[in-house]
Amino acid sequence: MIGFNVHSVELAPEASREPLEELRRRVGFVPNLAGAMAEAPVAIDGFNQLQRALRETTLSAAEREIVGIAVSVHNRSAYSVAAHSAFGERAGLEPEVIEALRAGKEDLPEGKAAALAAFTRAVLRSGGLVGQEEVGALLGSGYSRAQALEVVTQAAYTVMANWVAGVTGAELDAALSGKAWDGVV
Numbered sequence: 578m579i580g581f582n583v584h585s586v587e588l589a590p591e592a593s594r595e596p597l598e599e600l601r602r603r604v605g606f607v608p609n610l611a612g613a614m615a616e617a618p619v620a621i622d623g624f625n626q627l628q629r630a631l632r633e634t635t636l637s638a639a640e641r642e643i644v645g646i647a648v649s650v651h652n653r654s655a656y657s658v659a660a661h662s663a664f665g666e667r668a669g670l671e672p673e674v675i676e677a678l679r680a681g682k683e684d685l686p687e688g689k690a691a692a693l694a695a696f697t698r699a700v701l702r703s704g705g706l707v708g709q710e711e712v713g714a715l716l717g718s719g720y721s722r723a724q725a726l727e728v729v730t731q732a733a734y735t736v737m738a739n740w741v742a743g744v745t746g747a748e749l750d751a752a753l754s755g756k757a758w759d760g761v762v
Contacts, residue, residue, distance in 0.1 A: 581745040583612035592618035596625040603628075606752055610656060610738060613745035620741065627734045634727040638668035643690055644731040646678040647697040650758075654739035656747055658758035661735070666756075679758060692718030693728065700732055 593615035642665030649657035685691035699711040
């Protein structure tokens with residue numbers, strides 16, 4: 578595999594330094610994925626801007642991580658499954674929900690989480706061409722039309738991270754190693 582540099586804030590291309598510093602402040606460290614993404618300033622800046630915007634959605638941090646884990650399992654992105662599992666735990670997501678998502682289980686221990694994961698998977702399986710029954714199931718579980726679009730936005734953000742992890746071969750950070758995922762679903 579062709580290696581990608583994992584840039585530090587100090588040694589990244591000039592236009593990538595501020596986005597990396599912002600991530601370091603927000604997350605507590607510069608994830609290897611972001612350091613690799615910093616090779617292209619437009620990539621790390623776009624990633625950071627979308628992450629910032631997603632924190633302003635009406636979905637809770639835990640709900641965003643449900644989407645993140647479901648997308649990452651679907652895309653078999655070991656790096657992102659570990660990251661979203663760790664961030665989900667930090668956001669207060671129940672361990673049994675995290676484990677069920679990581680295992681690709683359709684039946685989750687919490688109903689609203691199950692509806693959110695099911696809708697996310699429907700979006701992924703259909704390439705966004707979900708039927709009214711999938712949208713209706715999400716709305717029927719208490720989510721709004723705006724939140725359906727927020728799920729799509731979170732999914733797009735996570736797909737970007739999944740693809741960058743795959744292209745760059747970013748190594749799992751030590752801070753995330755406790756949530757390593759072997760890709761078995």
